[in-house]
Amino acid sequence: MLLALLAFGAGGSVPRPKATVARNGALTVTLPAALLQSREIRQQLTSGLTTVFVLTVTASGDGGTAKGGARIDVRLDLWEEKYLVTVLEPTGQERKLTFAGEAALAKWWSETPVPVTAPRKYGQTVDVEVKLKMLPFSSQEQSDTQRWLSRTLSRGRAPSGEFTPAQSAEILRIIVETSVRRRPLLEYHWSVRAIREAAR
C-alpha cells in the first residue's frame, strides 16, 4: 500500500527550497512546507519510527565550490503525540527539538534555515544544487555517527573552539555516507540561487 502511495505522490511537484548566505558566511537552506504535506512523507512521519532527511548541497560561484549538508531525524512519539527532531549540522553541532504537533513541526520546517556549510567566503553569485533524501527508519549508522561525533568533538577541537576544515569534511562525510547506505524512499533535487541575508 505504501508503494502505491509513493507512486501516487511521486508525480506531484514540490516548491523549491530557499538558500541563503547568512551574515556569518554560512550557507543555509530552508525547506518547503509542502514536502511535509505530501502523502508519502506524512505516512512515513506518522509511522512512529524515525524518518531521516539527508540534505546535501553543492554551492558554486565566484568564490569557488563548497560542499555541505545536514541531517534531520524526525520521529513521532505516538503516546506523547510530539515530534522529536534531531538536527545534525556540518559543524558537528547536534540540536534536539520537540514539537507539539504537525503544525508546529511544519512551521519550524518551513521557517528555520538549516546551516549546510560552515562559515566561509562566498562570491556575489552562489548557485546551489540541493539534494534531499528521505530514508526509512533509523539504523545503527545513526548511533555510530553520534558516537563518532561525541568522541571527535571531545578531543579534536581547535584551541579557538572552531572546527578545522578536515574535521568539517569528516563530519560531512559521515552525515552523507553513513546515510546513503540505506534505501531512500524519496529523493528530490533542486537548483536554486542563494540570496544574501540582509545586514542589520
Place this chain on the structure above:
Amino acid sequence: MPGRQRENPRMSLQGRALAAEWEVRLRHGESRKQYEIPHPAYERSYAPAGIGACTFARDVRILALLLGVFLALAPAMLGDEIPSFFIESIRVNGGSPGSHRIVVAESRLRAGQTYDEARLRDATARIQRLPFVISADFRLAKGSEFGRYVLVIDIQQMKPFFVLAESTTSWSVETTRLPNPADAGEEFVRQNRSDKIAAGARMFVGAAGVLNLVAERVEHRPNDRYTMSYTQYDLFGTRASLTALASYNENPGARGRGAPGDRFDWHHKDNFTYELIGIVPIGPNDSIRASWQRGYLPIRYFRGLPGGGVQHIVRSLPEIRKELYWIHDTTDDPLFPTGGTRISAGMTRTHMASAGLTELGRQKLDEMKLSLDRTFRLTSAQALTLGGNGLDFDRSIRKYDVFARWSVDLWGRERTLRHGDLRLEIGGDRVYTRIQDDHFFASSTLRTGIVFRNEWGVLRLTGQYEGWRVD
C-alpha cells in the same frame, strides 16, 4: 519552478522470492549434484568455473585478504539501542492469511519484548528476503496502555505461480594450434549458450507451512527436474524452519542398459533425491543451517567373468551429503541488494561410492567454504557488491575468488512500481585454483546482463567473456 523529483524505485518490488531461488540455484557449484529446489536457506556461492598460476605466497595473501574483509565487516554486525519500543503485539496486513505467521516468525521478533529501530530494520530485511514477499513496511500503532506499541507489518505478496528463465552466452579467446606455428593465432569464439527455464507453484498450508512444486528444464533434453518441497516455519514456536524435499531428475547419468549380458542395476526410483534442511536462528541476523541429503549415484565398473571376458556393471549406490553452515545476512534484497552484508562459513561432508576399473569402494569428501560479500549503495539507482569466496575441497583443491558487481536501475521508480524491476548488471571475478601441490591457475570472467523481475517471475539475459588465464 518546481523542484525536479528523482525518487528512488522501491527495490523491494516483485519477484523477490523467485529471484532469490533462481539466483541461489544458478550459483551453486558446478561439481555438486544439483537436486536442490529454490530455497532461501541455501547459501550463495559466487564461484564460477575458471582456472589460472600463482605461488604459495599469493595463496597466503588471498587468505589474509579474506580475513581482512571479514574483520572489516565485523563492526557492522554490532547494533545499538536507540530508540526502542515495547512491542505488545505484532499484526500483519496484506498477503494471504496463511503467510502471516511465517512473516512474524521470520521477523524473529516476539510480542512482549523491547526492540530498537536497528532490530526492526533487520527484521524488515529478513522478511523481504522471504521467497514470497515482494515488499514489507513497518509502522507502529498505540498499544493497550501508555508506552506499549503494536507493530504493524504491511506486506505485498507474490503470485502463487511463477516462471524463471535464463539464457547465458559465453565467449572466450582460443589459441589455434596448427602444424605450421606461423599459422597459429588467437580467435574470439562463442563457447556455448546455456538456457534454463523453470515453472512452479506455491501454496500456503496450515498455520506456517509452504508447499512448492517446481518443474525445470536444465541445459538440454532430456534432463528435466521435478521438485516438491514443504517448509514448516516457526517450528515449535522457535522461529526455526524445516524443509523436506524430494526431487526427480530425469537423467542423473545412468542412461542406456548397455550390451546384452551387462548388469544394469538402475531404476526410476534411483532418480529421486531426498533432502532435509533445518535453519535455526541464533541471533537477529545469524543462523545455523544444517542439511542432510540422500541421493543415488550411477557407479560403473567391470567384473571379470569365470570363462574369460568382463561384464560391465552399472549400480545405483547411495550418496549422503551433510552440510553445516553459519550464515550472517543483513542484505535487503535477495536479487538486487542495495545494502547489507552476507557471510557464510561452513562445511560439507559427502559419503559416496567410488569405483576403479574392477573395484568398488567408498569415499568421504570434505569441503570447507567461506563466503563474504558486502553491498554498497552508490546512488539512488546504483549499487556495488564486493566479495570473495574461499573453498577447500577435500584438501586437494583450493579455490579462491574475488568479485565485484555493479548494478543500475534502467527505468526509474515509476516504471518499476508499475511493471517491475529492470536492471543492468556488470560484474567480474578473478578465480585462483590450486590442485594439490601444483601451482595456482587463475582466470577471470567478465559478465554483463539484463534482469527483469515482477510478481510473476524473473528473466535474465547474460553475456560473459572468459579469459585472462594464467597457467
